[in-house]
Amino acid sequence: MSEDLESQLRTALRPIAPSAALEKKLIACVTAKAPLAPPVAGRRGRLGFHPRARWLSLGVAACLLLALGIQHRLQERHERENGLEARRQVLQALRMTSQKLDLAYEIVKSQSTSLADENPGA
């Protein structure tokens, strides 16, 4: 085959005329009165929702999820702050207790030293 494949393709793919019956149908399709815009009920989805209502409900659901997420994060942060505060208070209490114990120890120690000075033979 020495002929150019592209020209063979052009010949092979020349438009084909439809049958007379189809031609009539196509003319009927175009000349028929154009359908009016479908009524709102006709445009409803499978579940019977108006498309705008469907978008609205999706938006509300998304906002709700977002709000829940934010609330969860805030609660987490609040709990973490509470935990840190409790830890700080415990450390402070330990520090105070330690100071008191040191003070008591110093007092006991000084008293025992003075008693020993007063009664050296004891």
Next chain:
Amino acid sequence: MGNPQALTALVLAHQRSVYSLALRMLGLKDLAEDLAQDVFMQLNSNLQSIESSEHLGFWLRRVTAFKAIDQLRRRARLPTTSLDEEAHQYADTDASDPLLQTHLARLLDCLSPQARAVMLLRYQEDLDPTDIARTLDMPINTVKSHLKRSLQIMRQKTPGAHLARPEDYST
């Protein structure tokens, strides 16, 4: 465009193009007829948006190609047609080499839906790559690579065939 005679003339002018695109994309006469009717029904609802004769041709090719590609995507596999039916479908041309041309037309079935649409717009509708890209919302380089690859496939599957100017489509 509301004049019935003008509308009839419009169908007569474009029906071959729409029907042939549908038939060669889908491979079955019944499906092609349904698709062509679907396209013209859609045209009926969109007549107000058509600006000119060129725009009408563009619109019809675009809608037909997209609807056919959608159908092919929905179908995992093309239903098989009998050889007689295929011969009838593709035998309407007064070809110099009918066997070769039937073979070439059949080779389209090996291509992906997009590639098939590109080849049909190029060789059936005689559009240049820029117009094909515009019709199919495709980058021009994609159109060129589809053309190049499809011609290579056809050359490989057609013993003795040689491509003319394959470099025309190099990207």
